[in-house]
Amino acid sequence: MRSSGPLSFFLLAALAGSAVAHEPVAQDPGVDIDLNTTEKVHGCWEGPNGELEGGVFYLPMDKDARAVIEAVEVANRGVPDNRVDFVIVGDGYTAGEQAQFHTDATAIANNFFRYEPFISYEPYFRITQIEVVSPESGVDNDPNQGVSRNTALDMSYWCGGTERLLCVNVSKAYTAAASAPDIDQVIAIANSSKYGGAGYPSSNLGTAAGQNSAAVEIAIHEMGHSLGDLADEYTYGGPTNYSGNEPSDANVSIYDRDEQTDQQRKWWQWMDASVSGFDGPVSTYEGGNYSASGIYRASNNSMMRSLSRPFNLPSAERLIRQIYLEVDPIDDGTPNGSVLERDAMAWVQPMQPIGHDLSVTWYLNDQIILSAIGQTQLDLSTLTLLDGENTIRVDVVDPTPWVRNETIRSNFMSESRTFTVDVCTPAADLTGDGNVDFFDVSAFLTAFNNQDPTADMDGDGAYTFFDVSSFLVLFSAGGC
Numbered sequence: 001m002r003s004s005g006p007l008s009f010f011l012l013a014a015l016a017g018s019a020v021a022h023e024p025v026a027q028d029p030g031v032d033i034d035l036n037t038t039e040k041v042h043g044c045w046e047g048p049n050g051e052l053e054g055g056v057f058y059l060p061m062d063k064d065a066r067a068v069i070e071a072v073e074v075a076n077r078g079v080p081d082n083r084v085d086f087v088i089v090g091d092g093y094t095a096g097e098q099a100q101f102h103t104d105a106t107a108i109a110n111n112f113f114r115y116e117p118f119i120s121y122e123p124y125f126r127i128t129q130i131e132v133v134s135p136e137s138g139v140d141n142d143p144n145q146g147v148s149r150n151t152a153l154d155m156s157y158w159c160g161g162t163e164r165l166l167c168v169n170v171s172k173a174y175t176a177a178a179s180a181p182d183i184d185q186v187i188a189i190a191n192s193s194k195y196g197g198a199g200y201p202s203s204n205l206g207t208a209a210g211q212n213s214a215a216v217e218i219a220i221h222e223m224g225h226s227l228g229d230l231a232d233e234y235t236y237g238g239p240t241n242y243s244g245n246e247p248s249d250a251n252v253s254i255y256d257r258d259e260q261t262d263q264q265r266k267w268w269q270w271m272d273a274s275v276s277g278f279d280g281p282v283s284t285y286e287g288g289n290y291s292a293s294g295i296y297r298a299s300n301n302s303m304m305r306s307l308s309r310p311f312n313l314p315s316a317e318r319l320i321r322q323i324y325l326e327v328d329p330i331d332d333g334t335p336n337g338s339v340l341e342r343d344a345m346a347w348v349q350p351m352q353p354i355g356h357d358l359s360v361t362w363y364l365n366d367q368i369i370l371s372a373i374g375q376t377q378l379d380l381s382t383l384t385l386l387d388g389e390n391t392i393r394v395d396v397v398d399p400t401p402w403v404r405n406e407t408i409r410s411n412f413m414s415e416s417r418t419f420t421v422d423v424c425t426p427a428a429d430l431t432g433d434g435n436v437d438f439f440d441v442s443a444f445l446t447a448f449n450n451q452d453p454t455a456d457m458d459g460d461g462a463y464t465f466f467d468v469s470s471f472l473v474l475f476s477a478g479g480c
Helices: 065-076 095-112 170-177 215-226 257-263 313-326 406-412 438-449 465-477
Strands: 038-046 052-060 084-091 125-130 185-190 197-200 205-209 285-288 291-297 330-333 345-350 359-364 377-379 388-397 414-423
Touching: 038 215, 065 170, 084 095, 084 170, 095 125, 095 185, 095 215, 170 185, 170 205, 197 215, 205 215, 215 313, 313 406, 330 414, 345 388, 406 414, 438 465
Parallel strands: 084 125, 084 185, 185 205
Antiparallel strands: 038 052, 038 197, 197 205, 285 291, 330 345, 345 377, 359 388, 388 414
16 A cells, blocks of 8 residues: 555445345435535446446445544555555354355455466455454344344445345444555455445445345446546446536546547557457447436446446546555565665566556666666676766656556656666776775786886876876775
């Protein structure tokens, strides 16, 4: 996690199975909802036609949660782990059921990275499982409304009157997660197979049913919301015709294909792109963001519209950008700003996606060192350094073709480190080895006997006692 703070994730409304009827339409905040006392909770589920539906619900805010979350963030601030950190905690797992918790948590962790760009960028993530012991097994309102259980995190179905919303005590979940090395997102899983889940965008927390078969699919969809700030691309849950302003989401737009291309808007650089592993071809398909018309989505049927579908390329580009908000391209190496000796070894350890390498380019005084392209180490003793201060720079860039916006690549996917090397060649170091010793005396005498200009220390064109005297003075002075 970077010092800029944790991700604002919507993850994880993990709601599995097929609905036999439409769930209630997500609430509009309206004038009667106080956003200071309520929390926006995100939920999506599969509707009867196979497409996703749902939206945003507003529930009473956990008054203690913000203080607990801020305390955790302060404790983790500056932790140099350079990963997107997920922490999974469990509720309704008794002391004798911790093995089941690990089975459920591992299933989510192992199956989460099944679509691009998550497949390739899996090494950028770290998942930690934290055991939480509950006095009783299961969670409230499971399998039926009215069932009450004493659990550590107070997870409950029928949240806000909606059966599929699975809520949690946010402050208790964060307190349980605080023993992890770092936190970007807390995932609370219930000891249940009942269809349910919820995502808390302002708390960087989500819930899931630990034994539900489709939990991971919805988790991936919700990651599109939270990590990528992507819009839902399905058409149920809002006005039939969208009449609002241009959304900030990368995957929906009020502008059609021609308008985007002519005005260079949104995904204009991706038009007609079709790449294996992504939903395509990219164009403008009418409908999305809960409306059937007046707005366009980037592909016909991506993960943000239906389960078990890949992301489209504009969405993937956005997700990669957001990953790099948390992860630096250089994972380790010689500290930036170091002053190095002329025989030192400078090095970097780039992040390593699956399937491609980050590019590494070294510069000496702003000139590319051709022999070092792609190398992670640079032996400074092999360089021809100038007298005085020399600047060494290394640029590390993710060259993935899944990003076409070069501003994104430059601002988020590139990192440079700069070092300085101060070089001073002593005047008496005639051998050029950096040392002033007997070999320099021998070199001077040889040059003097041969009347080599090297021995003309006073520069008068003659080889006299004064040159010998000048050399001896310089030799006695030693180094710079």
